Amino acid sequence: MKLTLYQIDAFTNHLFGGNPAAVIPLEEWISDSLMQRLAMENNLSETVFFVPSKKPDADFEIRWFTPVSEINLCGHATLASAFVLYHVMGYGFPAIRFQSKSGILVVTKNFDRISMDFPAWKPEPLADVPAELATALGNLTITSVYKYRDYLVEVADENMVQLCQPDFTLLKKLGHKVILTAKGSKADFVSRFFAPTVGVDEDPVTGSAHSQLIPYWSEKLGKKSMYAKQLSKRGGDLWVEYLGDRVTIAGQCVFFMKGEIDL
The missing domain is CATH 3.10.310.10 (Diaminopimelate Epimerase; Chain A, domain 1)
Structure with a gap:
């Protein structure tokens, strides 16, 4: 074959x-x-x-x-x-x-x-944040943690996302994929995505993570249409829109x- x-x-x-x-x-x-x-x-x-x-x-x-x-x-x-x-x-x-x-x-x-027309996954605040999460993300100071499919972790600024050095062994033990995000300077919001639980330490650009990020940032920024960047080494650009129960992700x-x- x-x-x-x-x-x-x-x-x-x-x-x-x-x-x-x-x-x-x-x-x-x-x-x-x-x-x-x-x-x-x-x-x-x-x-x-x-x-x-x-x-x-x-x-x-x-x-x-x-x-x-x-x-x-x-x-x-x-x-x-x-x-x-x-x-x-x-x-x-x-x-x-x-x-x-x-x-x-x-x-x-x-x-x-x-x-792409994708489902909107609106994350909710995580009541019981694992104590090891901040340590696994390189001892970051975390602003908030939400969850739908994945942990969505907001930090104070873009540089914290860019410079994060995760401990992937600890992240894998947590058992969840992790989206790290902050408000952007040139983009509306930025992110990185870590998924050692499924064999991918860091995914360069992650459309499915934006099913959570778009409703989250749309509500925080008061905007429906946004421009997003993923700050992996390879980098990625996404043009997104929040449509209620759906999102659009273009690239x-x-x-x-x-x-x-x-x-």
Whole structure:
């Protein structure tokens, strides 16, 4: 069996920026164990697979795997999948409807940006903040901690996010993925994302984290449309909007590589 693999840098307009995703289009599903082994072999934060849907309400079914486990939502790999469909595979319709573990995700193309319609995950204040959390984040002074899927940790300023040096062993013991965020200087808000519990110490740019960040910062800033930056070493740019029960997350992509997997 031969499979085609594309590697796409997502949420960036230049090569070697943003978040690289491995995209593997399929005609039909292969086994879960094989998809997991392929993701482990690729050793990127996510490998994404999609197949044509047989259901009338979706165009494709999509699934995402880290090197160690399947996850329920991934923004950069969805963006990368849409880029491959639009710019490599010749998909000609204005919208792509992906059926996923988080429901239907609608993706549209607007000039050089691709926009994703994602669920809004409004985080709530965390009542019992683990005592080890601040230590695991390099003894940061924490302003507040919220949670939906992941811990959302706000700190006082952008520099604290940029300079944070986490203890990934301690973070893994906490058992939760962690979003670190602050109000931005040039962006409306900035963030970093740590996920050692699923085999990714730091994810370069994380669309799914913005399902929590967008409603959080929209309420704090009194704005619906915002510009966000993820402050990993590779960096990423996101144009986002809060729509109540949904959010939109838009970004750019750059083609890096096409290869063939021989199984």
